[in-house]
Amino acid sequence: MKTDKTTLIFNAAIKVFADKGYQYATIAEIAKTAAVSKGLVHFYFESKMDLLLSVLLNFLKQINTINKDKLQKTDCPVTALKAVFETFQELLLNEKENLYWGKILNSGLPDRTEMKTDTLKKKKEAIDRENRKLFQTIDTLIKKAQSLQKITAELKPEIIRQILGGSSQFLTTGMYLQLSGKGGLGYTKNDVRLAMNMLIDSFARKR
Amino acid sequence: MKTDKTTLIFNAAIKVFADKGYQYATIAEIAKTAAVSKGLVHFYFESKMDLLLSVLLNFLKQINTINKDKLQKTDCPVTALKAVFETFQELLLNEKENLYWGKILNSGLPDRTEMKTDTLKKKKEAIDRENRKLFQTIDTLIKKAQSLQKITAELKPEIIRQILGGSSQFLTTGMYLQLSGKGGLGYTKNDVRLAMNMLIDSFARKR
Amino acid sequence: MKTDKTTLIFNAAIKVFADKGYQYATIAEIAKTAAVSKGLVHFYFESKMDLLLSVLLNFLKQINTINKDKLQKTDCPVTALKAVFETFQELLLNEKENLYWGKILNSGLPDRTEMKTDTLKKKKEAIDRENRKLFQTIDTLIKKAQSLQKITAELKPEIIRQILGGSSQFLTTGMYLQLSGKGGLGYTKNDVRLAMNMLIDSFARKR
């Protein structure tokens, strides 16, 4: 268990951003959650935005690293696709705490805040890069599967990617119009895994 | 072309909330967008939160009203399900402007802001009500289709609902981890309609 | 019963100023109380301050007019003094409504508001004039009574005036450090009259 202050703050930020949303999250609360002073937060992170970007970047890097690993272990694009979407479930559903990630991902980046400093701009670009990498991984797999006639070519790859992405995210974070309240979802982690695989398989069928 | 100030402000709010997110949106900018004074915004809407709730409530009411209408025209739950998800596309994709709705829905309701006044509480309850109504409409159709063996019973209704909802929303608003930037999506309104129908049909297959 | 709009607004202002205090009183509430539009308030009264000054000026003029009348009916300064302080009780205690006056008098004039317009400046001067007239009436009576050895000369006239004034006001409006809450006072209008007379008489004794 890492307890160095940076990690403490980082984890506190994930929790508070998830609970309150970026805007309503305050440095004061993050600091309190991390049992650290407000000043120290700014000692390790340039700004609140820097904290958010760090959190997102870290998540995407994990995803991509894990995916890279998995893709080396199979040649079948359909299998690979399943593996990629399982990565989300693994990261998000393995520990209850991790669902915080999902909430942060759901609310995305503040649009307006023109990233003012260089650090911020670079971090934003890094995020975009990781994000694009994730898209391309998925799109490439879909195209490959289509060209091998392993999944339907009736739908554009972008369409399939959106369906898989949307389903994965909604199944994982349980959002539906983001308004569903706090109630349980009525299904388990395993149901999700199963459903995603069935969904991918459904594209594999003759249609 | 409506030009009454309430509508002007309402539409400006939709646009600004979508562009900036609720929290980053300022009354000043909404007023400016509506070409109206700050004071007038508060003359028609109790508060910024009232504006957001009004926008969401209005959208949900439209959805539910249209759905109610559509459901009276068919007995087949599968047809009805397709019709229901077409409603989103109709509302969101018919005019470019409407996509703003999608962005607002994506970011959901601020959790923490305890609805302070009575007006706000009631509006929040009304939103919850409409939201539940939408859920129930979809879940009921799914269950009915399952009991008629028109769609697979292998997946729990909640799972199917999440898949359909997630796909619909991602296809429509083009969100993917909310991070995709501003680029076009590479597919058309028609592609979306087609894809959703195919998706629903895929549940109809023997699996 | 006058029902012309000016009177309507004037009376509404008295009530609202008393209930809320000058600052918390809003034109909107005054207008509503008078069953009149906000615009009309400003048609008859230049500003909110103008309304307050009008209310105060009117009260002081009434006091002074009544006093002038009473003073012509007696040569005895002690009797006159009693009569003068009875005027307050008459004006303030005769009708329950009139106690509103008391509350307004208690909170006085906003200091800071430099009277900006000419109308306001003149009205302020008129108030000061009436106020000075009231002071002088009382001080003159006290001095006259002292020179006739009808009341003690051990106390400066200003001191006696403050004692009589403070007692009168506190007895009438029931203020004590203005914090006493809303409870009844435990005494009647008659008790007040009696007490003031006894107080004045006490100065008449050899001390």
Add this chain to the structure above:
Amino acid sequence: MKTDKTTLIFNAAIKVFADKGYQYATIAEIAKTAAVSKGLVHFYFESKMDLLLSVLLNFLKQINTINKDKLQKTDCPVTALKAVFETFQELLLNEKENLYWGKILNSGLPDRTEMKTDTLKKKKEAIDRENRKLFQTIDTLIKKAQSLQKITAELKPEIIRQILGGSSQFLTTGMYLQLSGKGGLGYTKNDVRLAMNMLIDSFARKR
């Protein structure tokens, strides 16, 4: 000379509240007077209302503490009564600055402002408690003096209390219908002390 910021702000608040009245006082001016930023005012005091309540509570506590002390030193209720009213004079007239207290006391608590937070509610209750204590101290002394036949029983205790209170306050803060302007009062601190004692003695006489 205390220079900690809390005290600085506290004293600035007393001055500005007295000069302008609670409602006309602005945080900006209090901050400026204290030579401190606006933010710091809210760092130490929850709100403007909190500042006012703090000021009033502090004053009442001082009064009651001093009184408690004094009452232990005498058995004679008349002597005690004189001592109690001397407390006001001591607190208010010893330094020119202190007269600000008087002005604040005169305008009392804003009625309408429902105390919104818990801190505020509790502070309000504390004020009411201290205030009641002050009332009871005075009323008890009066009743005791009456039962010992040391002061007249012809007047109800409440009446006597109002006379003493009103006289004390008017003599001290020089209010007369709150309109007296800025002119001097024409008497000294000593005159006030003397007058209050004489007033109390006058109730001691056979009447």
Add this chain to the structure above:
DNA sequence: GATGAATGAGCTTTCATTCAT
């Protein structure tokens, strides 16, 4: 490294006042 008092820009909201009708 670590703290938290201090800053101040920026936000929502209120409301007297104006003015087209």
Add this chain to the structure above:
DNA sequence: AATGAATGAAAGCTCATTCAT
């Protein structure tokens, strides 16, 4: 005379950020 929508100047308050210790 009368209305009330519309304006805009303040005001209170929040909170990311800085900096002396």
